[in-house]
Amino acid sequence: MPEDLASPGPQGSQRAPDATQVVSEARPGGEPERPAELEQITGRRFGGREIAIGLIFLLPALIVLGAIVVYPIFFTVWRSFYDRLGDTFIGLDNYREMFTRPSTLISIKNMVIWVVVAPFVATVLGLMFAVLTERIALGTAFKTIIFLPMAVSFLASGVIFRLAFEASPERGLANAMLTTVASVWQHPGPYRDSRPSDTANFENLDPGFQTMSTFGSGDVVKVAMVALPTDRVPHQAALARIPSTEAGAITGVVWLDFSKGGAGQPGVIDPNEVGLPDMAVRAIDRSGSAVSSAKTMPDGTFTLAGIPPGEQVKIELAPQSFKPKWQGIIWLGTRPVTPIGPAIVTISIIIAFLWIWAGFAMMLIAAGLSSMPEEVQEAARVDGATEWQVFRRVTVPLLWPVLMVVLVTLVINVLKIFDLILIIPPGSSQADANVIALELWRVSFGGGRDQGLGSALGVFLFLLVVPVIFFNIRRFRSDEG
Amino acid sequence: MKKYHVKPRGARFFLVVLIAVVAMIAAACSSSSDTTTTQETGGEGSTTTAAGSMPDLSGQSVEVAAVWSGNEQANFQKVLDQFASDTGASVTFTSTGDDIATVLGTSIEGGSPPTVAILPQPGLLNELASKGSLTDIGPIAGDLVDQNYAPVWRDLGSVDGTLYGVWFKAANKSTVWYNTQLFDDAGATVPATWDDFLTQAKKISDSGITPVSVGGADGWTLTDWFENVYLRTAGPDMYDQLTTNDIQWTDQSVKDALSKLADVFGDPALLSGGVDTALQNGFVPSVTRVFGDSPEAAIVYEGDFVAGVISDETNSVVGTDALFFAFPSIDGSEPSVVGGGDVAVLLDDTPAGQALIQYLATPEAAEIWASNGGFVSPNKAVDPAVYPDDITRQIATELAGATVFRFDMSDLQPPEFGGTPGQGSWAGLQDFLAHPTEIDRITQEMADAANKAFGG
Numbered sequence: 023m024p025e026d027l028a029s030p031g032p033q034g035s036q037r038a039p040d041a042t043q044v045v046s047e048a049r050p051g052g053e054p055e056r057p058a059e060l061e062q063i064t065g066r067r068f069g070g071r072e073i074a075i076g077l078i079f080l081l082p083a084l085i086v087l088g089a090i091v092v093y094p095i096f097f098t099v100w101r102s103f104y105d106r107l108g109d110t111f112i113g114l115d116n117y118r119e120m121f122t123r124p125s126t127l128i129s130i131k132n133m134v135i136w137v138v139v140a141p142f143v144a145t146v147l148g149l150m151f152a153v154l155t156e157r158i159a160l161g162t163a164f165k166t167i168i169f170l171p172m173a174v175s176f177l178a179s180g181v182i183f184r185l186a187f188e189a190s191p192e193r194g195l196a197n198a199m200l201t202t203v204a205s206v207w208q209h210p211g212p213y214r215d216s217r218p219s220d221t222a223n224f225e226n227l228d229p230g231f232q233t234m235s236t237f238g239s240g241d242v243v244k245v246a247m248v249a250l251p252t253d254r255v256p257h258q259a260a261l262a263r264i265p266s267t268e269a270g271a272i273t274g275v276v277w278l279d280f281s282k283g284g285a286g287q288p289g290v291i292d293p294n295e296v297g298l299p300d301m302a303v304r305a306i307d308r309s310g311s312a313v314s315s316a317k318t319m320p321d322g323t324f325t326l327a328g329i330p331p332g333e334q335v336k337i338e339l340a341p342q343s344f345k346p347k348w349q350g351i352i353w354l355g356t357r358p359v360t361p362i363g364p365a366i367v368t369i370s371i372i373i374a375f376l377w378i379w380a381g382f383a384m385m386l387i388a389a390g391l392s393s394m395p396e397e398v399q400e401a402a403r404v405d406g407a408t409e410w411q412v413f414r415r416v417t418v419p420l421l422w423p424v425l426m427v428v429l430v431t432l433v434i435n436v437l438k439i440f441d442l443i444l445i446i447p448p449g450s451s452q453a454d455a456n457v458i459a460l461e462l463w464r465v466s467f468g469g470g471r472d473q474g475l476g477s478a479l480g481v482f483l484f485l486l487v488v489p490v491i492f493f494n495i496r497r498f499r500s501d502e503g
Numbered sequence: 504m505k506k507y508h509v510k511p512r513g514a515r516f517f518l519v520v521l522i523a524v525v526a527m528i529a530a531a532c533s534s535s536s537d538t539t540t541t542q543e544t545g546g547e548g549s550t551t552t553a554a555g556s557m558p559d560l561s562g563q564s565v566e567v568a569a570v571w572s573g574n575e576q577a578n579f580q581k582v583l584d585q586f587a588s589d590t591g592a593s594v595t596f597t598s599t600g601d602d603i604a605t606v607l608g609t610s611i612e613g614g615s616p617p618t619v620a621i622l623p624q625p626g627l628l629n630e631l632a633s634k635g636s637l638t639d640i641g642p643i644a645g646d647l648v649d650q651n652y653a654p655v656w657r658d659l660g661s662v663d664g665t666l667y668g669v670w671f672k673a674a675n676k677s678t679v680w681y682n683t684q685l686f687d688d689a690g691a692t693v694p695a696t697w698d699d700f701l702t703q704a705k706k707i708s709d710s711g712i713t714p715v716s717v718g719g720a721d722g723w724t725l726t727d728w729f730e731n732v733y734l735r736t737a738g739p740d741m742y743d744q745l746t747t748n749d750i751q752w753t754d755q756s757v758k759d760a761l762s763k764l765a766d767v768f769g770d771p772a773l774l775s776g777g778v779d780t781a782l783q784n785g786f787v788p789s790v791t792r793v794f795g796d797s798p799e800a801a802i803v804y805e806g807d808f809v810a811g812v813i814s815d816e817t818n819s820v821v822g823t824d825a826l827f828f829a830f831p832s833i834d835g836s837e838p839s840v841v842g843g844g845d846v847a848v849l850l851d852d853t854p855a856g857q858a859l860i861q862y863l864a865t866p867e868a869a870e871i872w873a874s875n876g877g878f879v880s881p882n883k884a885v886d887p888a889v890y891p892d893d894i895t896r897q898i899a900t901e902l903a904g905a906t907v908f909r910f911d912m913s914d915l916q917p918p919e920f921g922g923t924p925g926q927g928s929w930a931g932l933q934d935f936l937a938h939p940t941e942i943d944r945i946t947q948e949m950a951d952a953a954n955k956a957f958g959g
Binding site: 125188189190215216217219248249250251252254279280282283284285349352354355356448449450451452453454456464467468470471472 | 602604605687688689690691706708709710711712713719720721722772779780782783784785918919923924925926929930933
């Protein structure tokens with residue numbers, strides 16, 4: 023890990039002795055074996071011999087680091103100037119291609135969302151959990167539970183969330199919960215998904231249907247319906263029949279024009295074909311208002327009374343009978359959550375990330391909290407500060423160094439996020455959830471097999487991480503000094 | 504300053520560390536991937552040879568690499584075991600995991616390729632052959648291929664006239680699977696033509712089951728749909744040209760094929776669960792949607808391997824609850840099969856490797872696996888009676904009886920166009936599934952992606 027390079031190393035011995043050096047609060051029990059302090063304790067400078075011995079002890083680590091960190095970095099930079107096969111020098115072409123590929127632009131956009139949202143929310147959640155669990159009786163148990171996801175491999179977490187976010191409420195936990203809650207006030211129509219067989223003569227009101235042609239008093243309307251799953255035929259449904267004509271009224275029948283095994287004839291009420299009861303039917307006049315309404319009987323018949331002679335109306339099968347069942351959210355879909363993105367799938371993956379990392383943030387912050395002197399908070403309380411003021415003005419400022427550690431660690435983690443995005447989205451939305459690390463892999467190995475372009479992406483990702491690591495080193499140093 | 508004896512010690516230390524690092528890297532290279540599993544077959548000590556023509560190869564060893572794992576690996580192992588006991592050679596099988604291209608590429612670069620590799624993509628055969636990584640499989644194997652296979656298979660195993668591979672296993676990807684119960688309930692019959700297919704699908708839709716299940720989350724299911732339609736509407740010559748990008752994706756023939764496909768994809772009465780479900784469901788859920796305990800669709804198109812998914816993932820029984828019909832003919836097209844295959848190639852020219860390639864071209868080798876199921880051989884000398892069930896026999900018969908056979912187009916295209924999620928034809932056809940009316944825009948985008956992938 024590059025951040026490990028931040029430890030002071032041998033150059034510490036060149037520091038001037040600093041008598042006033044104080045071990046920072048944030049690093050309780052800082053080790054006195056550091057060279058500068060050792061120098062103070064032993065009271066002598068290190069000679070060439072010690073430095074040589076030191077180097078010998080460092081050599082294995084340096085060689086290993088050189089072979090698996092430094093060399094690959096330089097090789098990657100070198101490789102990024104060569105083509106797909108690695109034998110033609112193409113200058114900056116890979117970089118030019120990288121920034122003109124739509125998938126890179128999507129990756130960068132997603133990366134920004136990730137960096138802005140995920141570490142911040144995870145830290146806030148961690149802070150909330152840490153502060154709150156300090157106050158409750160089973161705090162440790164609660165903390166353990168929040169921390170548990172860290173013990174699960176990210177791949178397994180990805181699989182869990184892939185399943186939890188399945189679109190079908192029968193399989194996906196998230197939609198199962200949402201649709202169950204929604205079903206308290208949502209009442210889908212009993213005839214949802216069904217349609218008149220003669221679709222050309224009906225206008226689809228989505229939901230609901232209206233005839234194209236008009237009818238007048240004394241007419242008999244036959245509406246043949248199809249595509250109703252057999253298990254949703256109401257049990258009170260009776261055999262359909264054609265009603266007789268009535269003066270001053272439109273009569274009709276709505277029936278399920280389907281016999282098992284395809285035995286019946288389309289458009290004809292065959293034996294065994296049943297009416298569709300309790301469907302709201304309305305007569306709509308030219309101005310679009312309902313002049314009469316009725317409900318179908320168990321045999322599917324209805325009577326729209328009070329049609330004035332000469333009036334021509336359209337027959338509407340009212341929307342409430344066809345209202346679709348809400349199927350939840352397409353969590354792993356590509357619809358943008360705002361007009362400029364990101365796709366909802368990115369948000370869903372961030373939720374999975376939070377599930378894993380909030381526990382990590384909580385643990386670090388809780389450790390910081392427990393090392394914080396109680397007296398400061400007590401003093402503020404005695405002075406009459408409210409709990410919110412204590413939290414806002416005392417706890418958070420004192421925790422600031424820890425919060426920064428957590429935030430920076432999470433930012434680095436987010437910049438190289440890969441596994442969750444490989445696993446959670448289905449193939450149809452993976453491109454919309456793309457991030458640079460995944461794009462790098464896809465271009466280099468996962469189908470693209472262009473390791474030149476992949477190396478360019480690697481260099482780009484490296485450059486993105488460098489400022490964060492630099493910031494981390496700076497902060498580390500200032501903590502120590 | 505005094506020179507210390509540290510320096511020689513340091514140098515030795517350096518050497519030790521260097522050796523350790525090199526050893527680590529070497530170990531990492533040779534084990535290549537976590538999913539790699541190795542099984543060895545000891546052939547020594549065996550004296551009984553079934554096939555009299557088999558050479559004695561005692562003491563020689565063959566290393567075979569293929570993507571197969573699990574059941575397929577176990578069945579192929581039986582074939583290798585027979586070869587080992589016939590010849591006395593010792594055979595090691597390595598399962599490369601899905602990404603055989605990378606694994607082989609690494610081992611070729613590292614100078615230690617397997618003797619024989621079974622490539623799942625015809626495109627990879629061309630690529631390795633043009634890189635010079637393959638060796639001619641020789642005249643004996645060539646004669647066996649001519650004798651046991653239809654001519655098309657020699658062409659498909661050759662690059663620039665040199666025969667590099669023996670097609671050992673084939674797949675029929677022109678099979679449309681249906682739920683017999685739901686067909687009976689709706690009174691639907693097996694269609695032979697596209698128009699009849701739409702009529703029957705409509706009949707099932709009227710019965711209350713939106714019939715056609717599409718696993719659009721996996722782009723390859725959509726390329727397979729398209730290829731079957733295109734092979735029938737545009738014909739094999741155009742198919743070959745589109746495969747190599749010699750005609751553009753904006754060609755009218757592509758648009759016509761997509762319009763045909765829109766008959767199904769664009770009709771909410773036929774596309775089960777609507778577009779959202781089709782795009783969210785992968786291949787396996789698209790099959791369980793048809794053959795699960797409470798089926799929500801009646802028809803799923805995909806290759807012969809659907810049978811395996813039905814057996815593994817559902818309680819439906821292939822052959823009674825689940826049957827298939829050949830992808831319907833469009834506007835009087837000839838019996839056409841889009842398929843796939845696994846080709847055995849020789850990476851290291853040893854006598855034992857040559858012998859194994861020759862063995863794999865014989866019906867005897869294919870029949871070992873065929874009798875165990877889950878296998879269709881392109882070898883026409885294989886006795887159909889060895890197939891364990893009617894479905895497999897029907898698959899094999901359709902494959903053998905097809906007037907036109909073409910490989911899965913997307914397997915032959917550069918993977919960034921034909922084989923990568925979110926790119927090229929996969930992304931284009933997913934886009935088409937979501938927007939079946941925007942054919943002009945989508946074909947233009949696919950043409951751009953194809954031109955780029957083909958380096959044009």
